[in-house]
Amino acid sequence: MINEELVNKSSLLRQKWEDEVKKIVAKHPDQKESWTTVSDLGIKRIYGPEDIKEMDFERDIAYPGQYPYLRGCQPSGYRGKYWTFRMFSGMGTAVETNKRWKYLLATGQTGLSTAFDFPTLMGYDTDSPKARGECGKVGVAIDTIDDFRDLISGIPLDKITTSMTINPPATILWAMYIACAQEQGISLNKIGGTIQNDMLKEFIAQKTFMCPPEPSVKLISDTIEFGTKYVPKWNTVSISGYHIREAGSTAVQELAFTLRDGMEYVEDVIRRKGLQVDEFAPRLSFFFNSHIDFFEEIAKLRAARRIWAKAMRERYGAQDPRSLWMRFHTQTAGCSLTAQQPYNNVVRTAIEALAGVLGGTQSLHTNSLDEVLCLPSDHAVQIALRTQQIIAEETGVASTIDPLAGSYFVEALTNEMEEKAWEYIHKIDDMGGMVAAIEQGFPQLEISDASYKFQKQIDAQEKVMIGVNKYVQEDEKIDIPIVEINDSVEAEQLNRLAEVKRKRDGRKVAETLKDIEAACKKGENVMPYCIEAVKNYATVQEICDVYRGVFGEYRDPGIY
Amino acid sequence: MAERKIRILLSKPGLDGHDRGAKVLARCFRDAGFEVIYTGCHQTPEQIAAAAIQEDVDLVGLSCLSGAHKYLFPQVVNLLKAEGADDICVIGGGIIPEQDMQPLYDAGLKALFTPGAKLDSLVEWINTNVTPRA
Numbered sequence: 001m002i003n004e005e006l007v008n009k010s011s012l013l014r015q016k017w018e019d020e021v022k023k024i025v026a027k028h029p030d031q032k033e034s035w036t037t038v039s040d041l042g043i044k045r046i047y048g049p050e051d052i053k054e055m056d057f058e059r060d061i062a063y064p065g066q067y068p069y070l071r072g073c074q075p076s077g078y079r080g081k082y083w084t085f086r087m088f089s090g091m092g093t094a095v096e097t098n099k100r101w102k103y104l105l106a107t108g109q110t111g112l113s114t115a116f117d118f119p120t121l122m123g124y125d126t127d128s129p130k131a132r133g134e135c136g137k138v139g140v141a142i143d144t145i146d147d148f149r150d151l152i153s154g155i156p157l158d159k160i161t162t163s164m165t166i167n168p169p170a171t172i173l174w175a176m177y178i179a180c181a182q183e184q185g186i187s188l189n190k191i192g193g194t195i196q197n198d199m200l201k202e203f204i205a206q207k208t209f210m211c212p213p214e215p216s217v218k219l220i221s222d223t224i225e226f227g228t229k230y231v232p233k234w235n236t237v238s239i240s241g242y243h244i245r246e247a248g249s250t251a252v253q254e255l256a257f258t259l260r261d262g263m264e265y266v267e268d269v270i271r272r273k274g275l276q277v278d279e280f281a282p283r284l285s286f287f288f289n290s291h292i293d294f295f296e297e298i299a300k301l302r303a304a305r306r307i308w309a310k311a312m313r314e315r316y317g318a319q320d321p322r323s324l325w326m327r328f329h330t331q332t333a334g335c336s337l338t339a340q341q342p343y344n345n346v347v348r349t350a351i352e353a354l355a356g357v358l359g360g361t362q363s364l365h366t367n368s369l370d371e372v373l374c375l376p377s378d379h380a381v382q383i384a385l386r387t388q389q390i391i392a393e394e395t396g397v398a399s400t401i402d403p404l405a406g407s408y409f410v411e412a413l414t415n416e417m418e419e420k421a422w423e424y425i426h427k428i429d430d431m432g433g434m435v436a437a438i439e440q441g442f443p444q445l446e447i448s449d450a451s452y453k454f455q456k457q458i459d460a461q462e463k464v465m466i467g468v469n470k471y472v473q474e475d476e477k478i479d480i481p482i483v484e485i486n487d488s489v490e491a492e493q494l495n496r497l498a499e500v501k502r503k504r505d506g507r508k509v510a511e512t513l514k515d516i517e518a519a520c521k522k523g524e525n526v527m528p529y530c531i532e533a534v535k536n537y538a539t540v541q542e543i544c545d546v547y548r549g550v551f552g553e554y555r556d557p558g559i560y
Numbered sequence: 561m562a563e564r565k566i567r568i569l570l571s572k573p574g575l576d577g578h579d580r581g582a583k584v585l586a587r588c589f590r591d592a593g594f595e596v597i598y599t600g601c602h603q604t605p606e607q608i609a610a611a612a613i614q615e616d617v618d619l620v621g622l623s624c625l626s627g628a629h630k631y632l633f634p635q636v637v638n639l640l641k642a643e644g645a646d647d648i649c650v651i652g653g654g655i656i657p658e659q660d661m662q663p664l665y666d667a668g669l670k671a672l673f674t675p676g677a678k679l680d681s682l683v684e685w686i687n688t689n690v691t692p693r694a
Contacts, residue, residue, distance in 0.1 A: 118575035118626050122602075130604065133631025134575055207577025207601045248580045335580070339675045372675055374627075374657060451580050452587045459678050468676045482657050485627065558600030560583040 001057045002049045010049040021045065038293035038336075038463065039250035040453070041416070047408035055411060060306075064401050065321075068309040070302055070414070072360045073325035077401035082392045083356075084363040086163060086329065087385055090115030090139035091375050092489045093496075094150035097140040101155065103378065107385055112155065113163040113365060115139030116173075121208050123169045123544030126493045135490035138375070139165075143497045143541075145534045148176040149183075158186050163194040163238070163329070163363075168210035170197035171219055172543050175530035178231065182531075194235035194285060194329075197223055200261040200434055201240045204443045205247035207556060210544060213435045215551035217268050219526065224265070225273045226527035228280045235285040237265060238329065244443075245289035246335045248451020251300045252417055254289060256424030257434075257443050259307055262286070263425070264434040266316055277316045281323035290356040291333040292348055298404060299413035301359025304328070307418055307425075329363040330356035337372045340467035342480055345369040350387045357391055358404060364388055374482045441559045448560050497539070504537035512536050513546055520550040564692040567617040571599040571608045573636065576626035581653060585621065585682065592683045605632055609639035612648055619690050622652040630660055634667035641668070649690055653677070 035043050044051075055061065060068065065075030074080075087109055090097045101112055116139040119131035125143045126135050135141050142148055155162070157180070166173045174195045181191050199216035202209045209216070220237055227236035241258035249257070262284060269275055288304065290297045308326035312318040332352035337345040346369050353366045366384040368376030376384070392398050404410040431437045438444070457463040464470050512533035519526045533543055570586050572579055579601055586598040597615050599608065612620050620640075622633055633652045640648050652664065653673040661672055671685055 118628070122575045124575070130575065133628035134626060137627035138576075202577075207579055246578075246580070248584070373655065448583050448587070452584050455584045455588075455679060459680060465676075469678075478658070482659070484657070556579075556600030556602060558598045560586040560598055 001055045001061070002053045006049050007053050014046075014048055014050065017046070037251065037296040038291055038454075039252065039296060039450075040457075041250075041252070041296065041413075047412050049408060051408050051412040052415070055415070060415075061405060061411070067313070067321075067324065068306040069325060070306045071402040071405055073305070073327060078357075078392070078398035082398060083361050083388075084111040084161070084329075085109050085385060085388050086111040086113045086363045086365055087381060088113040088115050088165065088331070088365045089376075089381070090117075091483075092136040092140065092485050093493060094140055094142065094147040096136075096489075098151055098153055098155075100378075104381070104385070105160070107382055108389060109385060111161050111163065111363065114151070114165060116164075116166055117141045120169070120173075120540055121166065123210050123541060123547075125539045125541035126490065126497050128541060135493055136485050141489070141493045142173065142176070143493070143539050144500050144537050145176045145179060146500050146537065147496070148173075149180060152177075152180055157181050157184060158190040161192040161194070163196075165196045167196055167199055167202050167206075167208050168216070168547075169540050169544055170195045171223060171526055171530050172534060172540050174223060174234075174236075175527065175534045179531050179535045188231045189233065191231065192233040194238050195223065196238045196240060196287070198237055198240045198261065198287075200264060200438065201243050201258070203438045203554070204244055204257060204261075205249070205447060206243035209554045209556075211547055211551035212554045213438055215547075216554075217264065217435065218272065218523075219547070220265060221269045221272050222525045222527055224269050224280050224283070225275065225525055227283055228275060232283070235283055235327075238285050238287045239265065240287040242287050242289045242331050244447065245291060245333065247447050248335075248454060249447045250450050251291065251293070251296050252420045253424065253443070253446055253450060255300050255304055255307070255417060256421040256428075258286065258288070259304065259311065259421065260425050260428045260434050262308070263311060263315065266312075267433070270316070277312070277318045278320040278323050281312060281316075281318055282320060282325070286326055286328035288328055288330050288356075288361075289333050290330045290352040290359070290361075292336040292352060294351060294355050295410060295413055296417075297352070297355040298359045299410060299417050301328070301330070301356070301361065302402070302410075302414045303417040303421065305360070306414075307421055311425075327362050329365070330359070330361040331365040332356070332367045334367055334371060337367060337369075338465055338467050339372040339478065340476060341473060342369050342372065342478060344467055345372070346383055346387070349384060350391070353387055354391055354395075354397065357397060358402075360402060370480050370483070373478070373480070374484065377481055377483050380480075441557065444559045500537055501539075508536045509533070509538050509542070512538055513542055516543060517546045517550060520546065565593060565595045566619065566686060566690055566692050567595045567597070567615065568619045568621060568686075569597050569599065569608070569612045569615055569617040570621045570623070571603050571611070572601040572623050573603055573605055573608055573632040574624055574626060574628045575602060576624055576628065577601050578625040578654075579623070581625075582621075582623040584679070585623075585653075588679045588683065589686075592686075594686070605635035605639055608636050609643060609645075612640060613643055613645050616693075617648060618693050619686060620648055620650045622650065624652070624654040627655070629654055629656055630663065633664055633669055637668035647693060651685075
């Protein structure tokens, strides 16, 4: 891409410039010695043609919709359609969450995203002793299909796509969605949405786990197979780096571990289900963090697309271009926000969202300024959504595709992210894959190292968080409204569940649970049995208890 | 004979998996010369109290970011009391709104740390307020 003549010319000019800089720095030293990204990647004072001289335009960059998809999967960019404005929300009961969803849709949101409470996330019902104190706190409480019907009441399932952040019980919540669509007479090839359903990152980072890694991956392959056959527009897995990053990883670790997780799922479906890669790969989707280090994030997202395309083509022989596309959702970094001077979070989120858009995201959640302190208020959520709308419709950044392509710095950083990610991916290959690496505690420890180092850098003021370790406002009173989930939610939900349990046909529930158990033991796909069970009002926990019984329970090894 | 080190049990009660803070503290306390036992996530208050007694710790550190601290933290204090182990100091951290602080102190928590707390400040608090039990 860069011819020798230009490199030679540039090298001469660069030498002159370096001499000049040396003189200046000798007189006026730089403010600090090393300049690094938030992930501690060293950054040069300037980049030039010689930094990307090995690049080949056709091989490494090209145009959107062309291999290696560095610049985007869709040829037309954001002109036809902006990214989906998808705010993650859920709180209290299904009825309350449904109210928030309708508020968001009325405010201009274009897709839904569900936050569940911890008991639901972990496969316990509200009446479990383990659920005490947690009901409705961090998301919506769903015990049975009865709650689910309230959740989606008045939402046109054939028009709005819904994402569900659910992992161990993903089969069950998806079964509820499918059953509701069937009740409404909507054909399964019309419904679209996403279940997160990515267990590997749970063991690595988020710690919402239930069964051991091996059977957890098996259940994911069940959903991928079922989706491929019957629910073709559904993203059956959202392979997530978000939580890996929030747990304290570097950008490179987020990139590498997430993509290697994706490869693990691809390999399992091919091996276990005998599907051809092009049959299911087009529905694999991804989810990344957009952190505060602007260019590092853009480079990461661009590199992600190129690595995935290469991996799918070279490792798995995919031929359908859609199999090579990395489609992803992005969320701004919760861990970059501060409880101190919380209004500053609006600025952080805007910059992070901009990086997500310049990185070419298909869907975006912007955090609310109060999310370090509580669930977001209506007002805070509105500002967060407006941030996306301002980026889309006022700033002009969506007018042209991948505007940073060809920047010496951005291309060099993109290459560096890719190179370092492949090193990790090959290392994990050598360990026997991601399940094996997790069992050895490898990604967990890499992340612990990074997060401890970062915290020490913050404490030593080597890295800055405004309001926390610099420009601190002594005696600050944080005076923003705190949203609290009333304890009455728990009582209400307990009553509701008791009533469903009283009214349902207990024999039918027991039968359908037996069927799931048999399917688990025989290695059959559990999805058809789950749909039957939820239709008969089996609870989330009852089905998860079957999984726990057959597959065993995973306990946090507490690696640090 | 060398003085007995301060023994700390770090734990995450409830269903919350946000363990970044707890793990950073586990390393920090280890580096500060304390003995650290980290239970991992998803512990019931009963499991935590039992582990604290069995491990004969001087301090229990609880971390919760799910909003369930109001229920879970006092539970641990009460269970320790019921076992006659109320000389074990219990502290907590996480996303704890201002208005929940006083009720938690009233329930017997000795200190609460929220986002932005420096590692040194925690180590200093422990060195000042906790002595190895005989």
